[in-house]
Amino acid sequence: MRKGLLLVVAILVVGLALSPCAWAKSKTIKVGINAPITGDIPKVGEGSKYAAEMWLEDIKAAGGLQVGGEKYMVEIIVEDNESKPESAAKAATKLITEDEVLAIVGPQASSQAIPAGEMANNYGTPMISPWSTNPDTTKDRPFVFRGCFLDPFQGPVVANFIKDEFGFKKAAVLYDIASDYPKGLAEVFKEAWENINGPGSVVAFESFTTKDADFSSQLTNIISSGAQFLFTPQYYNEVALIVQQAQELGFKGPIVGSDSWGSAETVKLCGEACYGLFFSTHYAAAGATGATKEFIERYEKKYGYTPDDVGALTWDALRLVQKAIEDTGKLTGNLKNDRVAVKDALAKIKEFDGITGKMTFTPEGDPIKCAVVVRISEKGEFEFYKSACP
Amino acid sequence: MQLFFQHLINALQWGSFYALIALGYSMVYGILMLFNFAHGDIFMVGAYIGFGVATALAALAALSALALPNWVILVLTILIAMYLTSFVGMLVERIGYRPLREAPRASAAITGLMIGIILETGNLAILGAQRIRFPSLIKTQVYDIGGVVVTNKKIMIVVVSLVLMLALNEFIKRTRWGMAMRAMAFDYVVIPLMGVPLNTIASLTFALGSALAAAAGILFAVAYPVLDPYIGITYGWKAFVAAILGGRGSVKGACLAGFLLGFIEIFVGAYLSSSLRDLIAYSIILLILVFRPHGFFGEPHSAKLRL
Known part of the structure; x- marks a missing residue:
């Protein structure tokens, strides 16, 4: 037993000595x-x-x-x-x-x-x-x-954009409570929206946990709350499911996202359901100089x-x-x-x-x-729509 | 009231996946007295095979080599994927469980976990980590019936699931193979002495369970078209809970418990708290099991487990 251990240690030591990374640090x-x-x-x-x-x-x-x-x-x-x-x-x-x-x-x-x-x-x-x-x-x-x-900047950017663009009063938020980014941004957005439209203007604040695929109970509640749009700061794999299910349950308002949407996969997974939607992000590839x-x-x-x-x-x-x-x-x-x-x-x-x-x-x-607001075009490209600077 | 019916419809769809997967767990337990922990991953493999078949058929249709309407492609996809996945199930039984039939049950359970991990990581190695979008074969029609919104997909999912469950029930009740399965569930030591081949019945059980899991996988992919190699873990485990709740080895129990699980999850999420959904939902199930430790239709003595 002890011999075996010794052999293993010896092999490891020799291996370490021979490995190039241990010596070539200069x-x-x-x-x-x-x-x-x-x-x-x-x-x-x-x-x-x-x-x-x-x-x-x-x-x-x-x-x-x-x-x-x-x-x-x-x-x-x-x-x-x-x-x-x-x-x-x-x-x-x-x-x-x-x-x-x-x-x-x-x-x-x-x-x-x-x-x-x-x-x-x-x-x-x-x-x-x-x-x-x-x-x-x-x-x-x-x-x-x-x-x-940072999110304390991004949240108000989205809230102001929706207010200016659509003039809505009632917001719904759907986010993953088990993930730091969506949770933080959802809370910042809620605060920013209520600063603009007064307390109680976020009529539905629903959450789920990572890896969930079915959002029907949350979305049904959101629809019945009378929200005019849905803000969902999720990653691309969830965006596809949320957007599709919201539309299948009869949600007619726009669905707005954040910089986590900005992946080529969003459009690939979501397809035509996501055309015409807006999200805030860091840069817009179309029209760059x-x-x-x-x-x-x-x-x-x-x-x-x-x-x-x-x-x-x-x-x-x-x-x-x-x-x-x-x-x-x-x-x-x-x-x-x-x-x-x-x-x-x-x-x-x-x-x-x-x-x-x-x-x-x-x-x-x-x-x-600065942040930019991007629109997903009818060709599935991310189009520059507006920019917002601090 | 409309809201209640809307949640009810959502729950029906959600429960049908659990019910279909739970059947596979339950049948295998009923006959071989082992939990096939790789079953959730067979569900995942079924969904991916369905993706492959659907993509191939859609490509053929696009080349007009085989002009098929989309709903025919979907039906063919379900049937072909069920057929192919049943071989995956039989292979798992042959390689993973048959050599261990006389070994302690814990060994077999661990084998199942390992096969599950092999299936997940194998998928990751072959297809890569990118999510896959399941092709949308049927165009979604949204019907608004007095404030309750239903889509053609939802109706199809629930109907197909119920048809498959009834078909399984009839198969077990009315065919000679079904009779052999029931006999084996009664006693898998004595019945082979009477000339019923244990290995064949074991393969058949795995094949049936896997085919149902494949159907569940494709229906799941129709409703939630983003596939990843780990969908089997989350939903597989929850369906396992349904199998236990229904009573180990009971087909009727697995179906009912699957739907019940769907209902509890959806209604807790809708009326109590969406963030504490699983905590509350599974506490309720724990409570049920405290009062009915053998589930709804399970029997206290393991030797008398029946299909």
Whole structure:
């Protein structure tokens, strides 16, 4: 028994000694991507991975990353968080402790970014979540940043848009109570709507739990409440089911969404039922100009479809990381100190011109940037409709 | 009142999935005294096979190689998928359960869980993690009857489910195979001594259960057209609860309990709290089981479980 154990230990030690990653830490910068490659929102993970691949291509074409007169090779390590909170925390820990990355980009969804941010902050590793809009992700965490606007901004944007566009008075909300992003945004929206239309103007505030497929009891209640429209800040797989079931139960009003709708999958899964609906998001691919257009065309050519907002935001987040690493001026090779230096450099960035718009940063590490309202056209494309700036 | 009937109709549709899946659990338990924990995943496989068949048939129809109206495609999809999925069920029995027939029941239960995981992750490996949209074969018609809204899909789902349940009942009651199944449920040690082949009956039971699960899978996909490899877990487990509630081994019980489960879930969600739906719904079921530990139609002595 003991001999067997000894043999196993010996093999492990030899394996560790031979593995190249244990020794080649000097001239390579490792950046971790914590993304939902499988699980509920795999399209989001795919977009993150593709954007990272394109960024790496650029770095390689430039011969590496220039930091203080020295060229560093860059390696990207993609870790799957299965779009589960606990796996996201695990993936972050693995990237930090085993893969020894300098910084992490991701996770995307708030339910994963909040626990992963906790890990990154505890281990003193800079992390940027490109897509997480829930305030808790960066709150009191000096090492955690984000690349997008926050829900306290997005909620009022949607509420104001509906008021201006339709002049409605009675709202219904349907959201997933077990997921941080929809829950947070639903509450923010309710508050914003009641600020405009007075208390009691949200006539139905219904919830469900992740993985539910049948929303008939909630939707029946929503319809009987006399709501004029439905706000549902859900991910694309649920959007398809909610929209279809609402229409089948005879709901006639518009259904409005948030930035989680902004995936190519929304239209693929939902089909014609979603045409003509509105949602708020980070950027509109149709009608983009400049660097944004360049990015979209390159992505389309390489992967065969228009990048989602997640792809564009991940690109911006990686560029922010790149800028921060370059701004440090010098990497010491001591991972702990370098991570702190990158964090400090990130916190010092005051203004950044990204492909999802110009942004300035608050002391919390949150950007201030514009939101857009997008309409799903009769061809199933995301059309720019309106923009709203803080 | 309209609202009540609307919820009732919603519950009828929701309950029919549970009832169809619960039948498979119940039949296998009735005959082989084991819970086939892979059954929920067979439901998922059935839905995916249905997706494959429907897509292939629709493509053929589009090429006008085989000009079929869409409702014929749907009927064919259900029949072909039921047929194909029954082989998946028989394979699971042959590989997973037959070698373990003399082993402790716990081993068989664990095998079932493993087969379930293999089916889920196998699907993930073959088709990838992207959600799949089930083709909408029939155009949705919305009927408003005095304030209660019904669609043609809902009617079809409930009718097809009831027809399948009745057909199963007749099969078990009136055919020689059905008689053999009932005999086996009575005692699977003695009956084979009288010349009834145990292996054949076991295969038949798995085939029937899986075919029903496939039908449930396709009907589910018609109502909720977003498929993912894990649908089997959530609904499979809930249907298992229905099988227990109906009384292990009872066909009638499984059907009734499936519908009851649908009703409880929908009405709790509608009238009490949609966020605490499962908590309240399954507490109610726990309470029922406290007073009727063998379910509605189950019998206290396991040797006397009947179909």
